[in-house]
Amino acid sequence: SSELTQDPAVSVALGQTVRITCQGDSLRSYYASWYQQKPGQAPVLVIYGKNNRPSGIPDRFSGSSSGNTASLTITGAQAEDEADYYCNSRDSSGNHLRVFGGGTKLTVL
Amino acid sequence: EVQLVESGGGLVQPGGSLRLSCAASGFTVSSNYMSWVRQAPGKGLEWVSVIYSGGSTYYADSVKGRFTISRDNSKNTLYLQMNSLRAEDTAVYYCAREYSSSWDNWFDPWGQGTLVTVSS
Numbered sequence: 001s002s003e004l005t006q007d008p009a010v011s012v013a014l015g016q017t018v019r020i021t022c023q024g025d026s027l028r029s030y031y032a033s034w035y036q037q038k039p040g041q042a043p044v045l046v047i048y049g050k051n052n053r054p055s056g057i058p059d060r061f062s063g064s065s066s067g068n069t070a071s072l073t074i075t076g077a078q079a080e081d082e083a084d085y086y087c088n089s090r091d092s093s094g095n096h097l098r099v100f101g102g103g104t105k106l107t108v109l
Numbered sequence: 110e111v112q113l114v115e116s117g118g119g120l121v122q123p124g125g126s127l128r129l130s131c132a133a134s135g136f137t138v139s140s141n142y143m144s145w146v147r148q149a150p151g152k153g154l155e156w157v158s159v160i161y162s163g164g165s166t167y168y169a170d171s172v173k174g175r176f177t178i179s180r181d182n183s184k185n186t187l188y189l190q191m192n193s194l195r196a197e198d199t200a201v202y203y204c205a206r207e208y209s210s211s212w213d214n215w216f217d218p219w220g221q222g223t224l225v226t227v228s229s
Contacts, residue, residue, distance in 0.1 A: 088154075097167060
């Protein structure tokens with residue numbers, strides 16, 4: 001089955017731009033979706049498809065993809081963006097499975 | 110309002126069984142793909158299982174043969190029957206509505222989660 005790899009931790013200065021990446025073979029065939037999870041809370045969808053934001057998600061969140069890498073970019077990071085971020089995609093083996101990345105802990109300095 | 114509410118978690122001994130429920134409101138479970146995702150304490154998200162609107166079911170290798178996903182259309186509720194539980198199944202279990210196309214998938218919304226602890 002497929003695997004998605006994320007950096008365990010990333011930091012960004014308040015108001016600066018940060019990119020969180022997700023790598024995996026399945027991303028050559030499928031777009032990633034991205035989730036924000038704060039301590040003690042359920043995950044929340046922030047980006048899906050080519051670069052779509054659900055209602056209520058600030059436009060400072062954006063997504064992109066190239067080859068086997070998907071990226072979540074936060075332009076002008078805010079203190080409330082400090083959270084864990086997970087990517088997800090379909091498994092590319094044609095077995096109907098899904099896969100999550102290991103998660104990235106974002107610290108806003 | 111679209112909402113998912115899980116229940117049924119608790120403490121169970123290794124080898125035991127537990128059934129989780131996920132009650133949906135604001136949409137019809139049987140018309141959607143529905144998934145279970147779990148998160149072990151201090152760890153990341155792990156996809157567990159999906160049931161398609163047509164009824165097909167699929168499982169992660171880690172639970173295949175032990176867990177069964179199902180739904181009750183009359184109750185608009187999703188279930189996860191968990192048998193032969195192991196310590197490594199200890200986690201918060203989330204249910205989520207899943208959208209899926211030929212080139213992507215995403216989960217929205219998620220329930221609040223229910224904690225399953227497997228321990229003697």
